[in-house]
Amino acid sequence: MLLALALLSAIAPLAIDMYLPGLPALGDDLGTSTQSVQLTLTTFMAGLGIGQLVVGPLSDGWGRRKLLLAGAATFAVSGALCALAPSAEVLIGARLLQGLSGGAAIVLARAVIADRATGETAAKLFSVMMIIGGVAPVVAPLLGGALLDPVGWRGIFWVLTGAGVVMVVGILTLIPETLPPERRHGGGLAALAHNMRYVLGNRRYVGYALTFMFGFGALFSYISASPFVIQEVLGLSPGQFSVVFGVNSIGIVAGSIVNTRLIGRFRARQLLTFGVAMLLVAGLALLAEVTVGGAHTVVVLPLLFAVTTSIGFVMGNATALGQSQVSEAAGTGSALMGAGQFGLAAVISPLVGGSAAQMATGIVACAVIAMAALQLLGRPEEQSTPESTAARSA
Structure with a gap:
């Protein structure tokens, strides 16, 4: 079930990273501008955010499984629409639909874990899920680069269609309903408004959610700009870019593995603070290198690896700590974190462009805000009773 x-959570990095090596070819084939090509990424990220914001609260009243099935089936259909798109406008619309359905998969996967576990157990499970799901961003750019010549960018979207079909089969065979009727809150706007007030009224949830969102924002500053920075600024080939991107994705997996092993020896809050601090230091060093040092490949690439490795300490811990604060509305809590995560990514994508300095500035700005949100929560020993109680009961 965890696999x-x-x-399901890996479907977003698959749909993002697999087609990154083909962005220049996609633009040439459809006869469109670089800005229009980047819109296919921006609309997908916007769809991920909106999909989570809608489906998460609905699942608190309707249950998780049937919405998971609907989202997976829609993802498969939208992949086929992307593969057959005759123009950039059609592709942008299909990518929006693909993002909406992918958002449903992400928010519900997190909600299912929140239904079953809390506290340190949840932190471990979220970290393990990141390790397993972390294989996707490692494999995706390599697979995309390998597929680009023989099947083209359209063939890559057919592969994503197949991934959607696999998702449907996995839900049918491995994932039961985890929210029984007696724990559901009912539907309607009144219930939705109540859950939103409950979640947003929890100061600690908001703090952890902001840390989670801007940690991902730093990561997406790298993801969005890296095809242009690594190939055009550093001068690496598309194949070399795929390798670099894959190696940096391994950094996320490595950070998650270490984080999982350290949970129990250290509190999740301590590990989260370490991750955000590492992200900030690496981002500042990267900004100094690309603005003053000359953007040398041998310096930039290790710093990017440090940036991605720090994310392995941020995402799982921030998710578990935030969700533990709002366990009575796990779907809504997951939805707001996810909507903020990918909504912020959609804003960041056009801002960082293809400049190394803009990429590094985006990473630093997001790291500073993530650290500020974490510090506003107060000292670790001042954490609220519900969080510590959840960890003990788990």
């Missing part, structure tokens, strides 16, 4: 949930 199936990880694969």
Whole structure:
């Protein structure tokens, strides 16, 4: 079940990273501008955010499984639409639909874990899910680069269609309903408004959610700009870019593995603070290198690896700590974190462009805000009773 949930969460990096090596070819084939090509990424990220914001609260009243099935089936259909798109406008619309359905998969996978576990157990499960799901961003650019010549960018979207079909099969065979009727809050706007007030009224949830969102924002500053920075600024080939991107994705997996092993020896809050501090230091060093040092490949690439490795300490811990604060509305809590995560990514994508300095500035700005949000929560020993109680009961 955990493997199936990880694969559901991995669908977003698959749909993002697999077609990155083909962005220049996509623009040439459809006869469109670089800005229009980047819109296919921006609309996908916007769809991920909106999909989570809608489906997460609905699942608190309707249950998780049937919405998971609907989202997976829609993802498969939208992949086929992307593969057949005759113009950039059609592709942008299909990518929006693909993002909406992918958002449903992500938010519900997190909600299923929140239904089953809390506290340190949840932190471990979220970290393990990141390890399993972390294989996707490692494999995706390599697979995309390998597929680009023989099947083209359209063939890559057919592969994503197949991934959607696999998702449907996995849900049918491995994932049961985890929210029984007696724990559901009912539907309607009144219930939705109540859950939103409950979640947003929890100061600690908001703090952890902001840390989570801007940690991902730093990561997406790298993801969005790296195809242009690594190939055009550093001068690496598309194949070399795929390798670099894969190695940096391994950094996320490595950070998650270490984080999982350290949970129990250290509190999740301590590990989260370490991750954000590492992200900030690496981002500042990267900004100094690309603005003053001359953007040398041998310096930039290790710093990017440090940036991605720090994310392995941020995402799982921030998710578990935030969700533990709002366990009575796990779907809504997951939805707001996810909507903020990918909504912020959609804003960041056009801002960082293809400049190394803009990429590094985006990483630093997001790291500073993540650290500020974490510090506003107060000292670790001042954490609220519900969080510590959840960890003990788990």
